[in-house]
Amino acid sequence: SSLPDDLFAAIEDLKKELNAVILVHYYQEPDIQDIADYLGDSLTLSRQAATTDADVIVFAGVHFMAETAKILNPNKLVLLPDLDAGCSMADGCPPEEFAAFKAAHPDHLVVCYVNCSAAVKAMSDIICTSSNAVDIVNQIPKDQPIIFAPDKNLGRYVSEQTGRDLVLWDGSCMIHEIFSEKKIVQLKIEHPQAEFIAHPECEAPVLRHADYIGSTKALFEYSQGSAAEQFIVATEPGILYQMEKHMPHKQFIAAPATGNCACNECPHMRLNTLEKLYLAMKNRAPEITLPEDIRIAALKPMQRMLEMSA
Ligand code: 13P
Ligand code: SF4
Secondary structure, eight states: OOOOSOHHHHHHHHHHHHTEEEEEETTSOHHHHHTOSEEEOHHHHHHHHHHOOOSEEEEESOHHHHHHHHHHOTTSEEEOSOTTOOOHHHHTSOHHHHHHHHHTSTTOEEEEESSSOHHHHTTOSEEEOTTTHHHHHHTSOTTOOEEEESBHHHHHHHHHHHTOOEEEOSBOOTTTTOBOHHHHHHHHHHOTTOEEEEOTTSOHHHHTTOSEEOOHHHHHHHHHHOSOSEEEEESOTHHHHHHHHHOTTSEEEEOOBSTTOOOOSOTTGGGOOHHHHHHHHHHTOSBOOOOHHHHHHHHHHHHHHHHHTO
C-alpha cells in the first residue's frame, strides 16, 4: 500500500484515532526520536509503560522492551514496528539454559537485567536496568548470594561498585563490546580536553578509561551538567542525536569500534523505521502477545524493581 506524503502528520492523526502513546528508546533513528511522546532509557520507558492511560502502546525499541510493556499492560494493544527487532544479549540467554543455570545455584536470588525475554524474567526475583542495578543490589542483604544475568559486563561493574560477589551469566551486548580501547586512548590523546563517558555494558578495558559511567540517560544528563565542551561517547550513537540537539555548542565524538567497522549502531534497534512505525499503527500489527502464566510470573520481579527504584 502507498505511504502518505507526510508520515509525521499521518502518525499524529493515528495517535489521536487510537489513543496511542509512542515510547521511544534513545537508540532509535532520529526521525523516530522526533515523534516520541516519551523518549528515554530502559528505566524511563518502563516507568512510562507502567503508568500510561493510553489504549495502545507503540514501542519503538526492541522486542524485550515491548514485551516489558505488555507484562505491565495485559489489556492494552502493544505494537512493535518490526517484530524481528530482537537483542543479541536477550537471545544469548535462552530460558531452558537459564533454568539449568539457576538450578545449579540454589539459594541464590536472581537479579536479571531487563534485557532478557519474558520467560527469563519469569524465573527472576528482581529486574533491574543499567540506571538502577547498583542501587538495587545495594538493597539486598549482604549475606544473600546473587545470580546476575544476562550481561557479564554490567554484572562486573555492579560487582565492583557494590563490593559484592555476583554469579554472572556469560552474556554481553554486541554493540557495547566492540569499542576499541586502543582507538579510544588515541582519541583521548588527540582531544586532551574531552571527557570520555561510557555505558556499563562496555568491557572492563574500555571502562577503565572512563571519566563517567552510566546508563544512556545518565550519560546524556552528565554531559549537560559537565563543564567540559567535548565528549567521547561509548554507547549506541542514537543518543548523540539528542546530545547535539540539546547542546549545539558542545562537541560529541562517537567512540570508535575495533577493526574497520563503523558498526556501533545497534542493528536490532535500527530495524524500526518511521515507515514501519506508521504501518504498525495503521494495521494495528505486529502486536506483542504473551502466555498469561509467563506474564504473571514476569510481572512480580518487574513490580519489585519499580518499588525498589521509586
Ligand atoms: P539503557 O537504556 O538502560 O541505557 O540500556 C541500554 C541498552 O542497551 C538498551 O538495549
Ligand atoms: Fe541489545 Fe545491545 Fe542492541 Fe541494546 S544495544 S538492544 S543490549 S544488542
